[in-house]
Amino acid sequence: MANFPEPIENLLEQFIRLPGIGRRGAERLVTHLLNTDADQADRLAGALARLKTDIRPCTRCGNWAESELCRICDDPRRDAARICVVENPVDLYAFESSGAFDGVYHVLGGTLSPLRGITPDELNIDGLERRARTGDVTEVIIATSPTVEGDATAHYLAQILAQAGVEVARIGMGLPLGSSLGYADAGTLKLALEGRRKI
Amino acid sequence: MTSLAQESPAADAPPDSRDEATSSDSRSRVAEIAVSHFRNIASLRWKPAPGLNLIVGDNGQGKTNLLEAIHLSLLGRSFRTRREEDCIAWSGADDSELASVTTQIDRPSGPRVHRVALGRGLKRAFIDGVLAPRLASLFEGAAVVTFTPDDVDLFRGAPARRRRFLDQDLCQGSPVYLDSLQRYHKALKQINAVLKRARHGSASDALAQAEAFYPPLAEAGASLMLSRARYLADMHEQLGPTFENLGGTATLELCFDPSLKFEARGAMSAADLAASIAVRLDEQHTESARQGMLAFGPHRDDVRIRLGGRDLSRFGSQGQHRLVALAVKLVAAELLDRGRSTAPVLILDDFGSELDAERRRAVLSNLRGRVQTFVTGTCAEELGSADLFDEVRRIDSGRWAGDPGGR
Numbered sequence: 065m066a067n068f069p070e071p072i073e074n075l076l077e078q079f080i081r082l083p084g085i086g087r088r089g090a091e092r093l094v095t096h097l098l099n100t101d102a103d104q105a106d107r108l109a110g111a112l113a114r115l116k117t118d119i120r121p122c123t124r125c126g127n128w129a130e131s132e133l134c135r136i137c138d139d140p141r142r143d144a145a146r147i148c149v150v151e152n153p154v155d156l157y158a159f160e161s162s163g164a165f166d167g168v169y170h171v172l173g174g175t176l177s178p179l180r181g182i183t184p185d186e187l188n189i190d191g192l193e194r195r196a197r198t199g200d201v202t203e204v205i206i207a208t209s210p211t212v213e214g215d216a217t218a219h220y221l222a223q224i225l226a227q228a229g230v231e232v233a234r235i236g237m238g239l240p241l242g243s244s245l246g247y248a249d250a251g252t253l254k255l256a257l258e259g260r261r262k263i
Numbered sequence: 264m265t266s267l268a269q270e271s272p273a274a275d276a277p278p279d280s281r282d283e284a285t286s287s288d289s290r291s292r293v294a295e296i297a298v299s300h301f302r303n304i305a306s307l308r309w310k311p312a313p314g315l316n317l318i319v320g321d322n323g324q325g326k327t328n329l330l331e332a333i334h335l336s337l338l339g340r341s342f343r344t345r346r347e348e349d350c351i352a353w354s355g356a357d358d359s360e361l362a363s364v365t366t367q368i369d370r371p372s373g374p375r376v377h378r379v380a381l382g383r384g385l386k387r388a389f390i391d392g393v394l395a396p397r398l399a400s401l402f403e404g405a406a407v408v409t410f411t412p413d414d415v416d417l418f419r420g421a422p423a424r425r426r427r428f429l430d431q432d433l434c435q436g437s438p439v440y441l442d443s444l445q446r447y448h449k450a451l452k453q454i455n456a457v458l459k460r461a462r463h464g465s466a467s468d469a470l471a472q473a474e475a476f477y478p479p480l481a482e483a484g485a486s487l488m489l490s491r492a493r494y495l496a497d498m499h500e501q502l503g504p505t506f507e508n509l510g511g512t513a514t515l516e517l518c519f520d521p522s523l524k525f526e527a528r529g530a531m532s533a534a535d536l537a538a539s540i541a542v543r544l545d546e547q548h549t550e551s552a553r554q555g556m557l558a559f560g561p562h563r564d565d566v567r568i569r570l571g572g573r574d575l576s577r578f579g580s581q582g583q584h585r586l587v588a589l590a591v592k593l594v595a596a597e598l599l600d601r602g603r604s605t606a607p608v609l610i611l612d613d614f615g616s617e618l619d620a621e622r623r624r625a626v627l628s629n630l631r632g633r634v635q636t637f638v639t640g641t642c643a644e645e646l647g648s649a650d651l652f653d654e655v656r657r658i659d660s661g662r663w664a665g666d667p668g669g670r
Contacts, residue, residue, distance in 0.1 A: 178456040178472055212449040212479045220475035250438035 126171035175213040196228035290606040291370035292635040302328040303661035312653035320658040326639040336364035337405040339398035406607035408596040443486040450480035462555035485537035510622040513571030522563040
């Protein structure tokens with residue numbers, strides 16, 4: 065099989081390592097970059113370089129941060145007594161864009177999965193325990209996904225946090241707002257029924 | 264579709280009166296099937312009768328292959344093999360050619376077309392021409408109960424066979440059951456992964472990880488056990504009369520043998536049962552750790568059956584086992600028919616051998632006027648007489664006999 069010139073092959077190889085990109089997709093990206101002006105390639109290279117030098121995990125919560133603390137942990141207006149535990153920063157930003165939560169977060173970096181070798185040591189659990197024991201925290205809300213792994217992680221955290229003397233809650237599960245009941249899947253409807261409350 | 268109909272009673276007659284008007288035609292059924300490059304069937308089309316269909320042919324001509332194709336298109340998998348790639352008739356010259364089965368299902372709520380295509384390491388399902396997000400989506404529009412010659416061993420083989428039978432029927436009857444079953448097995452795998460590793464000498468904090476999966480396992484397990492108990496109680500009620508109709512002479516009793524004894528009747532809720540399961544999991548924790556796998560749970564449930572007061576797993580002739588398995592499958596079809604808007608299709612592969620002529624006829628006359636049924640045999644006369652069937656077709660080398668075009 066004929067190869068492209070070395071610089072192109074090199075870039076193709078880098079693109080293919082990214083999730084969701086195959087050989088075809090990589091070729092399309094490289095063609096596009098070759099056909100645009102040099103500025104755009106420079107901007108891309110610069111953005112890529114800054115990603116790893118300028119972003120680091122927040123030392124308190126594990127969120128993406130530009131300095132020691134992320135913007136949320138650094139914000140004095142946030143209610144530091146309530147911590148919402150999420151799997152990853154993307155979930156955190158989903159909560160943030162809702163504007164519904166004014167506490168702070170803790171990013172685990174995944175869920176427990178012995179099958180894939182993800183043990184508590186792989187997750188940011190020690191950090192959470194330390195935060196919970198400082199005495200400033202009153203409530204921890206566990207917002208892992210409603211998967212088997214997410215639920216197991218929630219139970220694991222609840223066990224650990226029970227000794228820290230904080231209130232632990234699991235986020236509610238149920239129906240999406242504004243959509244018709246007829247479109248909900250059976251599992252969601254079951255959860256919604258189980259999670260019913262008096263009015 | 265259904266909910267719309269219920270919201271506007273004026274638009275439609277109530278379901279009951281509609282049933283009366285058109286009798287069995289209001290049931291869902293396979294209206295047409297097209298098979299291509301599936302095992303020995305190169306190309307075949309068929310519009311089966313709504314009632315009792317018989318496919319005859321000599322050995323190895325493709326009778327079971329056709330049943331398998333129907334099953335594949337309705338539920339997305341074969342009842343014969345896990346290696347579905349084997350079903351593809353590679354045409355040699357053109358390897359890209361896929362096996363595919365297309366079925367039009369006529370239902371009271373409107374027609375629906377299933378297409379399942381197989382390729383090298385690939386399986387795709389389409390519903391009304393749109394790629395289905397997952398195979399289980401097919402379950403929403405179709406249901407099947409299958410009897411194969413292997414089912415003679417249903418009540419004397421390993422318990423796993425009986426659980427598979429329960430799971431297949433219950434998954435078709437309820438999406439919540441399917442959901443619980445998937446969650447249960449996911450949790451079970453995670454727990455066993457920890458226990459297996461812990462057995463090879465890692466510390467007790469590893470076991471805390473297994474325990475973290477106990478609550479989701481208990482919750483899903485409780486839902487499975489309650490559904491199984493209810494289903495088997497319903498089945499037990501109908502099994503006696505059905506068995507008698509088929510020419511069975513002794514009393515037949517069926518009961519659930521759950522891994523955890525509980526009172527299925529009354530106010531036992533899923534939450535209470537989940538709590539009991541969780542307690543038991545904790546009690547068994549040391550034993551599980553020793554074995555390197557979960558020692559207790561619904562994955563150890565079983566079904567017991569007694570014929571004339573004796574445990575059928577330990578005695579019974581080949582014919583008795585066959586008749587009991589047939590009775591169970593007929594009741595399963597009946598329960599599925601009762602439980603949901605989509606009536607099941609009944610597939611009986613070679614049910615008649617080892618049965619005497621009288622019982623064969625009893626089975627067939629029991630099938631009349633029920634759900635759409637597909638039966639195979641070497642000839643109609645062997646099964647009774649041709650006039651018991653609504654449609655008889657002969658298959659020969661993967662084609663309809665006397666029909667060179669395959670139509």
